[in-house]
Amino acid sequence: MTIQWFPGHMAKARREVTEQLKMVDCVFELLDARIPYSSSNPMISDIIKDKPRVVLLNKMDMADPRETAKWMKHFEAEGVYPVALDAKNGKNLNMVIKAAEAVTKEKFERLAAKGLRPRAIRAMIVGIPNVGKSTLINRLAKKSLAKTGNMPGVTKKQQWIKVGKTLELLDTPGILWPKFEDQVVGKKLSLTGAIKDSIVHLDEVAIYGLEYMQMYDLETLNKHYNITIEENDSYLEIFDQIGRSRGMKNKGNEIDYESVIELVVRDIRNAKVGRYTFDRVEEVGQPDETE
Ligand code: GDP
Structure with a gap:
């Protein structure tokens, strides 16, 4: 499915994600491990602000493992918690839960110090189309038993999916627009299937x-x-x-x-020839720079 993004759509997407963000303790920013820079939304830092963030490098099965390791180090150096995973085949799903626990640890310790009862960590997934958001949600949902109740006070009913004992995930991901000013980025997005044929x-x-x-x-x-x-x-x-x-x-x-x-x-x-990573850390530097 190709979505043509117009300024109105972007504003609406941003508004919706901003609304959803109010309900969560941390954000899973889903990227394509083959293009960690090119598959990020150009305004992601602006949108997430200082909400604890986990970067999920999905489709690791199709990326060059050496390059993925470099990207992991890069994100760590930036103070962002990275996890490489393969949502399609369910690899490293437990590390997603661990990451959520790590990035929200301080907040929950603060709450506990104030005498608040422990509760599950609430999280949501955001990312551009086709990075694997629905696949991951379905995978995580299978790890759990049932959906929890509705959230009152939200226009669209949001469901929480219980993942293990410690995590609750919004069942709808935040869909954000891709970068499309840059020609090379466009080619990489097409080469990995993030955008479909007609645009590039x-x-x-x-x-x-x-x-x-x-x-x-x-x-x-x-x-x-x-x-x-x-x-x-x-x-x-x-x-x-x-x-x-x-x-x-x-x-x-x-x-x-x-x-x-x-x-x-x-x-x-489909990574039929080999496993390639088209964004190289050395070349792109800042992974979440606003364009
Ligand atoms: P969404 O638009 O972000 O919700 O993306 P989808 O969940 O619909 O996934 C887009 C495509 O990527 C589908 O064909 C998935 O099967 C595929 N996909 C998702 N995660 C992975 C992964 O980790 N590895 C591989 N090889 N394919 C994946």
Whole structure:
């Protein structure tokens, strides 16, 4: 599903998340581990403010593990608690609960000191479309038994999902808009499936992905498509070789570039060729800088 974001939508999304934030003790900011910078909302720090935050690097199964480790260190250095996870296959779900406990520890100690009865930690998930918010909510919901009661005083009825003994999660995530000013970010969002075809030209997305693999993982690229690309070959040469190797030809026996492009983008989106991280810590620096 592609959502076209207009200023009105953004304002509404922000308002809704701000409303929901009032009900929670901490926020899970869900990012795509392959693009931790590009998949963050450009105003996220502004929206979350000083609410305790956990960064969830989801889809770790498709990201380069070495790069994920670097991103984890980076977030830690920034004072943000990171967890790498794979919501689809239910990896590291317990660490999500642990993280929520860690970032709210002080607050609950303060409450306890005032003599308040202990209660579950309330949290919500926010993130741009397609980073895996619903998948994670469903996963966490399965870990638990039932939904708890409604929250009174909220226009839309919010349900809390009990996760283990210590956590309650809002059943609706906060959906925020992606970055879309920057061309390269757009290509990365498309390459990972965060935004769908129409917005960014697919040929540019395929070229970006191919050149990335040519630069960082040439051997795997050659092996996967059974081709013999060299370091300095042009993207046209790569298209041609893949087309020939896969028998993607038009009636006139010419390479069917459209099919090659679709194949390449689909393969990269699903991590069929290899596990790649397209945002590098060294290059993007601040992960949550406002654009
Ligand atoms: P939402 O828009 O943020 O709610 O995203 P969804 O939960 O609908 O997930 C978008 C797509 O990503 C779906 O096809 C999910 O199966 C897939 N997905 C979610 N989490 C993971 C993950 O950790 N690993 C992989 N490989 N796919 C995932």
